Amino acid sequence: MAAKPPKGDPVQDAPRVSEPQHAAAGLPAVGHTLRAAQAQMGVRRTALTLLRVNQKDGFDCPGCAWPEPEHRHAAEFCENGAKAVAEEATLRRVTPAFFAAHSVADLAGRSGYWLGQQGRLTHPVYLPEGGDHYEPVSWERAFGIVAEEIAALRSPDESVFYTSGRTSNEAAFLYQLFARELGTNNLPDCSNMCHESSGSALSETIGVGKGSVLLEDLYQADLIIVAGQNPGTNHPRMLSALEKAKASGARIISVNPLPEAGLERFKNPQTAKGLAVGAALTDLFLQIRLGGDQALFRLLNKLIIETEGGVDEAFVREHTHGYEEFEAAARTADWDKTLAATGLTREEIDRALEMVLASERTIVCWAMGLTQHKHSVPTIREVVNFLLLRGDIGRPGAGVCPVRGHSNVQGDRTMGIFERPAPAFLDALEKEFGFAPPREHGYDVVRAIRALRDGAAKVFFAMGGNFVSASPDTEVTEAAMRRARLTVHVSTKLNRSHAVTGARALILPTLGRTERDVQAAGEQFVTVEDSMGMVHASRGRLKPASAHLLSEPAIVCRLARRVLGEDSVVPWEEFEKDYGAIRDRVSRVVPGFEDFNERVGRPGGFALPHAPRDERRFPTATGKANFTAAPVEYPELPEGRLLLQTVRSHDQYNTTIYGLDDRYRGIRNGRRVVLVNPEDARRLGVADGSYVDLVSEWRDGVERRAPGFRVVHYPTARGCAAAYYPETNVLVPLDATADTSNTPASKSLVVRLESRPEHRPEDRIADRPEDLGDDHPEERPAARLEQSATD
Numbered sequence: 001m002a003a004k005p006p007k008g009d010p011v012q013d014a015p016r017v018s019e020p021q022h023a024a025a026g027l028p029a030v031g032h033t034l035r036a037a038q039a040q041m042g043v044r045r046t047a048l049t050l051l052r053v054n055q056k057d058g059f060d061c062p063g064c065a066w067p068e069p070e071h072r073h074a075a076e077f078c079e080n081g082a083k084a085v086a087e088e089a090t091l092r093r094v095t096p097a098f099f100a101a102h103s104v105a106d107l108a109g110r111s112g113y114w115l116g117q118q119g120r121l122t123h124p125v126y127l128p129e130g131g132d133h134y135e136p137v138s139w140e141r142a143f144g145i146v147a148e149e150i151a152a153l154r155s156p157d158e159s160v161f162y163t164s165g166r167t168s169n170e171a172a173f174l175y176q177l178f179a180r181e182l183g184t185n186n187l188p189d190c191s192n193m194c195h196e197s198s199g200s201a202l203s204e205t206i207g208v209g210k211g212s213v214l215l216e217d218l219y220q221a222d223l224i225i226v227a228g229q230n231p232g233t234n235h236p237r238m239l240s241a242l243e244k245a246k247a248s249g250a251r252i253i254s255v256n257p258l259p260e261a262g263l264e265r266f267k268n269p270q271t272a273k274g275l276a277v278g279a280a281l282t283d284l285f286l287q288i289r290l291g292g293d294q295a296l297f298r299l300l301n302k303l304i305i306e307t308e309g310g311v312d313e314a315f316v317r318e319h320t321h322g323y324e325e326f327e328a329a330a331r332t333a334d335w336d337k338t339l340a341a342t343g344l345t346r347e348e349i350d351r352a353l354e355m356v357l358a359s360e361r362t363i364v365c366w367a368m369g370l371t372q373h374k375h376s377v378p379t380i381r382e383v384v385n386f387l388l389l390r391g392d393i394g395r396p397g398a399g400v401c402p403v404r405g406h407s408n409v410q411g412d413r414t415m416g417i418f419e420r421p422a423p424a425f426l427d428a429l430e431k432e433f434g435f436a437p438p439r440e441h442g443y444d445v446v447r448a449i450r451a452l453r454d455g456a457a458k459v460f461f462a463m464g465g466n467f468v469s470a471s472p473d474t475e476v477t478e479a480a481m482r483r484a485r486l487t488v489h490v491s492t493k494l495n496r497s498h499a500v501t502g503a504r505a506l507i508l509p510t511l512g513r514t515e516r517d518v519q520a521a522g523e524q525f526v527t528v529e530d531s532m533g534m535v536h537a538s539r540g541r542l543k544p545a546s547a548h549l550l551s552e553p554a555i556v557c558r559l560a561r562r563v564l565g566e567d568s569v570v571p572w573e574e575f576e577k578d579y580g581a582i583r584d585r586v587s588r589v590v591p592g593f594e595d596f597n598e599r600v601g602r603p604g605g606f607a608l609p610h611a612p613r614d615e616r617r618f619p620t621a622t623g624k625a626n627f628t629a630a631p632v633e634y635p636e637l638p639e640g641r642l643l644l645q646t647v648r649s650h651d652q653y654n655t656t657i658y659g660l661d662d663r664y665r666g667i668r669n670g671r672r673v674v675l676v677n678p679e680d681a682r683r684l685g686v687a688d689g690s691y692v693d694l695v696s697e698w699r700d701g702v703e704r705r706a707p708g709f710r711v712v713h714y715p716t717a718r719g720c721a722a723a724y725y726p727e728t729n730v731l732v733p734l735d736a737t738a739d740t741s742n743t744p745a746s747k748s749l750v751v752r753l754e755s756r757p758e759h760r761p762e763d764r765i766a767d768r769p770e771d772l773g774d775d776h777p778e779e780r781p782a783a784r785l786e787q788s789a790t791d
Contacts (some may be wrong), residue, residue: 015670040090062158065404065531080237088512092119097135098665108499112460113657115494121509122546127412143562149486156183163189164465165406168526171552172415185442192445195370196388196741198402201380204327207619212399220397223359227255228369234260261664289343302333311392326627341634361397378630394616404531411529452480464494469655472732472744521578536605548694646725675714688713691759
């Protein structure tokens with residue numbers, strides 16, 4: 001039987017703290033998975049739903065973008081994937097009665113956890129100007145409201161169309177088509193905040209802004225370097241691939257400021273041995289200082305060059321450009337500066353070099369730990385330099401592997417969700433549809449926030465996601481959103497963004513991945529692209545959560561018809577009826593999607609072409625893979641300060657908070673914690689269990705404060721600290737971004753800890769104990785801390 005949602009907000013700043021764990025998954029993960037799923041779906045629905053996740057005839061997990069193997073287990077999902085599915089397939093409902101009982105001000109005072117636990121949205125709702133409650137609205141009237149506000153704009157460029165990574169290929173293609181026929185390239189997406197740095201670096205150096213490996217390459221690798229990534233929480237199914245690689249003889253180097261249980265040992269719940277003892281994964285742990293990765297790879301590159309036979313000279317000569325300039329820069333790498341930048345020892349780097357030189361096939365995997373710094377793009381370019389030196393791009397078992405975070409974030413970009421579209425894509429769009437799309441670049445996420453803040457944008461439309469909580473500089477972002485004339489969110493569940501509105505606001509409820517999608521031409525399916533460029537179908541099977549839901553493609557088609565009117569040259573009605581018609585058009589616009597409908601009908605789908613991987617051909621400006629020679633950078637740490645990285649807990653996925661535990665790190669029943677190295681804590685005079693405010697320091701002199709965090713002594717790299725986002729997004733300045741990519745620099749924030757001795761969360765008592773749901777008996781409702789951070 002499913003449990004009721006919590007009625008009161010739990011205390012989030014009084015956690016129980018124990019020692020961190022040294023293994024991931026196993027029986028505890030199975031137990032947590034089943035409890036979380038059954039609380040949302042009940043026993044029978046849990047079994048029926050989870051057995052369809054990531055199956056060839058089932059639906060794609062709405063969580064991460066890790067690919068599926070050819071031969072799949074009956075349970076082809078991880079703990080956090082199951083939580084994502086459970087929250088979408090939940091039996092809980094948010095009806096118009098809920099909005100009548102809760103004002104927008106009330107919702108704004110709730111945590112993100114509480115909002116998400118209320119269940120699925122069932123009806124479109126509207127917040128009129130001057131109103132304090134959302135109220136039911138018909139779909140026709142909702143689209144009319146959007147059309148009114150867009151018609152009142154002086155230019156289409158005063159509108160912003162944001163996309164979350166959950167959006168299907170079909171919906172994404174229609175969405176960008178609508179925006180461009182309207183006349184704008186203002187198409188920011190969640191990639192702007194995560195792997196934009198990867199795309200920028202890879203496009204310049206190898207000519208394709210995606211990873212160059214397939215899942216099978218991991219099994220053939222001699223060495224896998226996992227840098228700035230925590231797969232045990234963020235991509236748990238990756239652990240199975242690493243386990244298989246280890247069994248085939250691969251060695252693994254982990255490069256991370258934090259020790260992570262999933263990279264220490266993986267207890268595979270699919271096997272008896274896995275449940276009993278598991279498999280040790282990491283052979284060498286390099287506990288690097290935040291932002292020191294470029295310096296590390298630059299020194300390794302110098303040492304490879306200085307080693308006789310270290311460089312694949314034939315590959316470099318035939319396939320690369322710019323080697324001489326790079327070599328000169330690499331030879332200047334300095335041991336002392338590198339040790340200071342990385343916090344590593346000479347012995348550790350020497351050991352890493354031995355493993356690199358012994359490998360004939362090396363893969364480097366990375367995630368946000370490399371992409372969210374000021375110097376992220378040159379860091380990733382240096383990773384490419386490292387692989388080019390050894391000829392490790394374009395052969396089996398080797399290559400670049402940026403691990404995407406959200407299910408179809410890579411597919412959305414492939415479908416044209418990009419504020420800076422390639423001229424060739426726009427040319428193909430114009431040829432296919434007969435209208436001239438705009439050529440001027442649009443807003444990315446940071447520039448969209450600035451435009452809203454400055455009054456240059458007035459309509460904000462979000463296809464999924466939780467923009468307010470995901471974005472940096474929370475106070476600035478929220479103030480910007482409140483300046484809009486209209487904010488619109490296409491959503492399955494409540495989140496913080498629904499409570500931070502423009503003068504008018506709409507919430508448009510949509511089908512989820514798990515649900516059956518029936519249109520005029522019959523039952524439909526959608527497609528997604530995983531992190532390694534595999535495209536496959538996703539077919540929901542559950543009855544929709546409400547008869548009042550529309551699919552994302554249907555929402556875009558009806559919106560386009562209402563906004564663009566009869567002058568539109570796009571057959572929107574045809575696209576809504578039959579998604580195959582959308583795929584036919586994609587096949588003529590997007591390279592690699594030829595015969596889309598036929599190929600995606602095959603079990604498992606198909607791989608998109610990748611010239612560096614498939615042909616050792618590099619479609620760059622030089623026609624070769626480019627070495628680069630950027631100056632080495634790393635963040636400076638003033639006296640008495642720490643470098644803070646924002647991280648996820650194990651009970652969250654992006655901004656969705658499933659629970660209040662981070663059990664691998666030993667944190668339970670709380671999220672407002674800051675992990676600090678014990679030596680740093682003693683130097684700063686902050687005891688374990690004490691409370692502090694986190695205050696970031698940046699060149700603009702603005703004080704950005706996240707109050708009331710419990711200090712947890714933790715084995716972080718010296719000089720480095722960690723705390724969960726989105727609570728700490730308030731500390732990230734809007735203008736503190738990566739060079740070139742403009743990605744928020746959330747992984748190297750200079751902060752000071754200000755003691756808060758008066759902060760005693762245990763003194764707070766419940767206002768109404770009876771408000772708590774049955775599934776959270778130990779929680780106490782509490783007034784939220786006065787804070788600018790979002791939860």
